[in-house]
Amino acid sequence: RGRGDEMPIIAAPDLKQEERLQELESCSGVGSTSDDTEVREVSSRPSTPGLSVVSGISATSEDIPNKIEDLRSECSSDFGGKDSVTSPDGEEAGHGAHHLTSPPSQADSLLAMFDPLSSGEGSSTGTIVRPKVHYARPPHPPPDPPIPEACALGQEPRHSLFTPHCLAQAELEHTKQRHSFPDRLVRSRSSDIVCPGRRPTSDPGLNRRAAVEERDPAGAFALGPSSSPSKDSLKGEDRKDSDDEKSDRNRPWWKKRFVSAIPKGVMSCMSVGLSDDPLPRQNCQAQAAEDILDKYRNIKRTSPNLCVEESVHDSPRDDALQNISADDLPDSASQTAQQHDSKFSFSDAKKKLRLALCSADSVALPIMTPATTRNGLPDHTDPEDNEIVCFLKVQLAEAINLQDKNQMAQIQETTRCVSRFDARTCRKLLAAIAEDYRKRAPYIAYLTRCRQGLQTSQAHLERLLQRVLRDKEVANRYFTTVCVRLLLEHMEAKMLEFIKAFQGCTAADDKTAAVEDFLRYLYGAMARDAIWQYASEDQLQDAQMAIERSVMNRIFKLAFYPNQDGDILRDQLFHEHIQRLSKVVTANHKALQIPEVYLKEAPWPSAQSEIRTINAYKTPRDKVQCILRMCSTIMNLLSLANEDSVPGADDFVPVLVFVLIRANPPCLLSTVQYINNFYASRLSGEECYWWMQFTAAVEFIKTIDDRK
Amino acid sequence: MASGGSGKTYSFKVVLLGEGCVGKTSLVLRYCENKFNDKHITTLQASFLTKKLNITGKRVNLAIWDTAGQERFHALGPIYYRDSNGAILVYDITDEDSFQKVKNWVKELRKMLGNEICLCIVGNKIDLDKDRHVSVEEAESYAESVGAKHYHTSAKLNKGIEELFLDLCKRMMETAQAEERLKGNGASQSASSRRGVQIVDDEPQATPAGGCCSSG
Numbered sequence: 001r002g003r004g005d006e007m008p009i010i011a012a013p014d015l016k017q018e019e020r021l022q023e024l025e026s027c028s029g030v031g032s033t034s035d036d037t038e039v040r041e042v043s044s045r046p047s048t049p050g051l052s053v054v055s056g057i058s059a060t061s062e063d064i065p066n067k068i069e070d071l072r073s074e075c076s077s078d079f080g081g082k083d084s085v086t087s088p089d090g091e092e093a094g095h096g097a098h099h100l101t102s103p104p105s106q107a108d109s110l111l112a113m114f115d116p117l118s119s120g121e122g123s124s125t126g127t128i129v130r131p132k133v134h135y136a137r138p139p140h141p142p143p144d145p146p147i148p149e150a151c152a153l154g155q156e157p158r159h160s161l162f163t164p165h166c167l168a169q170a171e172l173e174h175t176k177q178r179h180s181f182p183d184r185l186v187r188s189r190s191s192d193i194v195c196p197g198r199r200p201t202s203d204p205g206l207n208r209r210a211a212v213e214e215r216d217p218a219g220a221f222a223l224g225p226s227s228s229p230s231k232d233s234l235k236g237e238d239r240k241d242s243d244d245e246k247s248d249r250n251r252p253w254w255k256k257r258f259v260s261a262i263p264k265g266v267m268s269c270m271s272v273g274l275s276d277d278p279l280p281r282q283n284c285q286a287q288a289a290e291d292i293l294d295k296y297r298n299i300k301r302t303s304p305n306l307c308v309e310e311s312v313h314d315s316p317r318d319d320a321l322q323n324i325s326a327d328d329l330p331d332s333a334s335q336t337a338q339q340h341d342s343k344f345s346f347s348d349a350k351k352k353l354r355l356a357l358c359s360a361d362s363v364a365l366p367i368m369t370p371a372t373t374r375n376g377l378p379d380h381t382d383p384e385d386n387e388i389v390c391f392l393k394v395q396l397a398e399a400i401n402l403q404d405k406n407q408m409a410q411i412q413e414t415t416r417c418v419s420r421f422d423a424r425t426c427r428k429l430l431a432a433i434a435e436d437y438r439k440r441a442p443y444i445a446y447l448t449r450c451r452q453g454l455q456t457s458q459a460h461l462e463r464l465l466q467r468v469l470r471d472k473e474v475a476n477r478y479f480t481t482v483c484v485r486l487l488l489e490h491m492e493a494k495m496l497e498f499i500k501a502f503q504g505c506t507a508a509d510d511k512t513a514a515v516e517d518f519l520r521y522l523y524g525a526m527a528r529d530a531i532w533q534y535a536s537e538d539q540l541q542d543a544q545m546a547i548e549r550s551v552m553n554r555i556f557k558l559a560f561y562p563n564q565d566g567d568i569l570r571d572q573l574f575h576e577h578i579q580r581l582s583k584v585v586t587a588n589h590k591a592l593q594i595p596e597v598y599l600k601e602a603p604w605p606s607a608q609s610e611i612r613t614i615n616a617y618k619t620p621r622d623k624v625q626c627i628l629r630m631c632s633t634i635m636n637l638l639s640l641a642n643e644d645s646v647p648g649a650d651d652f653v654p655v656l657v658f659v660l661i662r663a664n665p666p667c668l669l670s671t672v673q674y675i676n677n678f679y680a681s682r683l684s685g686e687e688c689y690w691w692m693q694f695t696a697a698v699e700f701i702k703t704i705d706d707r708k
Numbered sequence: 709m710a711s712g713g714s715g716k717t718y719s720f721k722v723v724l725l726g727e728g729c730v731g732k733t734s735l736v737l738r739y740c741e742n743k744f745n746d747k748h749i750t751t752l753q754a755s756f757l758t759k760k761l762n763i764t765g766k767r768v769n770l771a772i773w774d775t776a777g778q779e780r781f782h783a784l785g786p787i788y789y790r791d792s793n794g795a796i797l798v799y800d801i802t803d804e805d806s807f808q809k810v811k812n813w814v815k816e817l818r819k820m821l822g823n824e825i826c827l828c829i830v831g832n833k834i835d836l837d838k839d840r841h842v843s844v845e846e847a848e849s850y851a852e853s854v855g856a857k858h859y860h861t862s863a864k865l866n867k868g869i870e871e872l873f874l875d876l877c878k879r880m881m882e883t884a885q886a887e888e889r890l891k892g893n894g895a896s897q898s899a900s901s902r903r904g905v906q907i908v909d910d911e912p913q914a915t916p917a918g919g920c921c922s923s924g
Contacts, residue, residue, distance in 0.1 A: 646737055648736075650733065650774075653776035686756050696787040
């Protein structure tokens with residue numbers, strides 16, 4: 001099946017048709033850029049509630065211009081929508097495009113004209129083969145993750161929404177339905193667009209029907225209740241001209257179909273109303289209605305398990321039809337009005353009830369009804385009241401309790417509408433709503449996936465933001481450092497003076513005090529400096545750190561080794577001691593006794609590499625930060641190893657000792673002394689704790705004897 | 709780490725001492741996070757935890773320092789409990805040895821820090837009362853004899869833990885307030901007394917403690 005035959009579109013003669021054509025093209029063309037199979041999967045989606053929902057969205061946003069309100073069946077009320085004319089059989093959802101574009105009656109009979117198999121037909125009848133739009137349209141978002149584009153923004157969004165949804169849907173069911181796709185694809189397209197006047201022949205209809213009969217139930221259902229008699233009768237008058245012609249040609253096949261379909265008991269009432277006299281009527285309304293009914297019967301025959309559901313939705317129509325027969329004037333205007341009326345009130349009630357259900361507490365919902373009866377409310381519960389009314393009364397009571405005026409008005413109105421129905425209709429109402437809900441499951445699934453996709457994107461963006469912020473931080477810090485360098489260049493003389501004074505100090509206390517004084521002096525100078533007048537608190541903090549770094553760099557040797565060679569020698573000895581230990585000490589050495597659970601991560605190389613960098617830092621603050629990072633790395637690894645409990649000091653200390661022995665950072669003792677001299681007073685909180693653990697570990701290492 | 713008694717906010721350092729496996733970590737985890745051996749623990753570590761309290765209108769910041777309880781780390785004690793306002797000495801009621809260890813800690817703490825530090829002796833794991841090896845009377849009378857308070861707790865059942873920390877905080881506040889009053893009387897003298905005692909106590913002790921590790 002080549003691309004050429006996939007969408008036979010016949011040019012519409014009248015404006016209205018043209019308008020629809022365009023709409024349809026943009027609608028159904030969405031998926032057509034990819035290969036044929038996919039196109040079919042996409043555009044031939046059968047009874048997809050999601051589709052109808054989508055169209056419902058647009059219906060609310062562009063009701064007037066399209067003048068096809070009556071086509072937008074229930075689907076729009078799925079959203080508590082605004083459609084004024086709805087039919088209870090919203091499940092007809094069938095072809096989204098269908099709804100949007102052409103009246104079902106017309107569509108339906110037109111369906112017959114294009115046999116999917118007679119592929120040459122499209123071109124032979126002067127089709128506009130897929131306008132460029134279809135190809136020009138960029139491939140629509142792949143199904144996963146589906147990206148819903150601006151949902152309710154009118155036509156375009158609607159079309160774009162169409163695709164991802166369809167794809168999602170396709171994934172759900174495509175194995176089941178694939179074989180019937182092409183068929184339906186062509187049907188839905190052609191039915192929407194084809195102008196009856198150009199129809200070449202009615203024969204294909206038969207073929208199509210036959211083809212449908214072969215389909216699996218799902219496929220047949222897809223074809224399903226795509227229109228309703230009431231709509232047809234309403235709409236039929238508009239396009240009488242075309243329908244007249246159509247009815248003539250179609251009669252042979254639909255009559256045949258009709259007869260074959262009748263026996264199904266469920267619809268007996270319908271047959272009563274209609275089977276007596278469909279033929280003589282050239283009237284388009286009747287024809288259209290029958291046409292639809294025919295379709296219904298077809299469904300019932302092909303998919304018995306769907307009958308039950310269908311009958312539920314059909315029932316309002318049944319009623320309408322019964323009315324028709326009762327009136328004995330099936331095609332009179334009054335009948336039409338009446339039919340329309342009951343249908344309207346049903347769908348209206350359904351819509352309102354749906355709204356009420358929307359706002360109801362969904363958790364309390366299931367227990368609400370029994371609660372109502374149990375609690376009695378015997379005074380208020382008129383035995384004639386059905387459960388819906390009971391439920392609504394409970395809701396109303398709650399709304400009154402909360403003084404939610406909006407809600408009260410809404411519920412009261414719903415109650416009014418619903419209470420007019422008898423129990424049977426109410427059950428139908430509930431069933432119709434339940435069915436709606438069920439039908440929307442794929443759409444909900446799609447929304448869920450959308451949400452997942454969005455969340456993934458959000459997480460990604462957050463990650464990106466973090467990265468950018470980090471970059472910003474680094475850049476800021478560098479900028480600050482440069483500014484500080486500029487500042488300190490002016491104060492070189494002072495700096496040299498300080499270094500000289502520092503050299504003169506002998507006692508550790510004096511040195512600490514000298515450094516602190518000089519830093520304070522520099523901080524003050526910075527605060528007075530022009531560059532720093534408008535610096536933020538954070539920038540000043542950074543600047544102070546930069547100044548400290550700069551100063552400590554200049555005096556590092558003097559500060560780190562106050563006793564010069566003595567300190568260096570001591571460090572060397574300790575380093576050698578640890579080196580000896582590292583040959584003996586293993587992770588499960590008895591001097592450490594690291595708990596068994598944690599041994600898997602030994603020898604904690606990431607913690608070791610953290611502490612090995614400690615001599616790259618010159619300020620005591622940076623050194624402490626380095627130690628902290630090592631400690632938290634160890635803690636992270638420990639909590640990773642033992643999922644059952646949180647590591648405490650009992651677990652941590654042996655590992656810390658082990659890591660220190662293995663890493664054996666040089667100048668350990670001088671580091672401890674340096675930090676104690678120049679930073680101890682500024683240590684606080686957690687920093688203080690980890691520093692304590694570090695010094696404790698160093699102390700402990702001193703006591704371990706490698707001979708043991 | 710001394711109490712910031714001057715303002716409305718007190719900051720206390722409490723050190724957890726006791727043999728390994730007596731449940732120090734569980735105790736503090738239960739107190740700060742109300743968790744016990746939870747599979748869904750979000751806390752990464754339980755060795756340094758903080759808790760903010762409000763006691764009789766005064767804010768208290770509690771920093772709880774967990775320590776390694778294994779015998780071989782006993783020598784590190786002075787590093788652990790330096791500048792502590794309170795110590796919680798935990799033993800396992802099913803383990804006589806752990807109670808002996810508590811006694812050692814009490815001796816050391818009293819020697820080093822005198823009465824500056826508030827001591828709590830805690831018999832943990834009372835959910836295992838049937839295996840009790842440390843009698844209630846013995847433990848309580850001992851605690852009284854050394855001026856410590858005794859508590860029975862179960863981290864597993866979350867028993868007695870709130871009381872333990874609340875009582876301890878109140879006592880530390882009293883100590884801090886008494887100190888403040890002392891400061892008020894003779895600023896320089898008392899200030900030096902607090903600092904002085906610590907320095908004098910700590911430094912000479914720290915060295916021998918490090919040295920005597922082999923004995924401990």
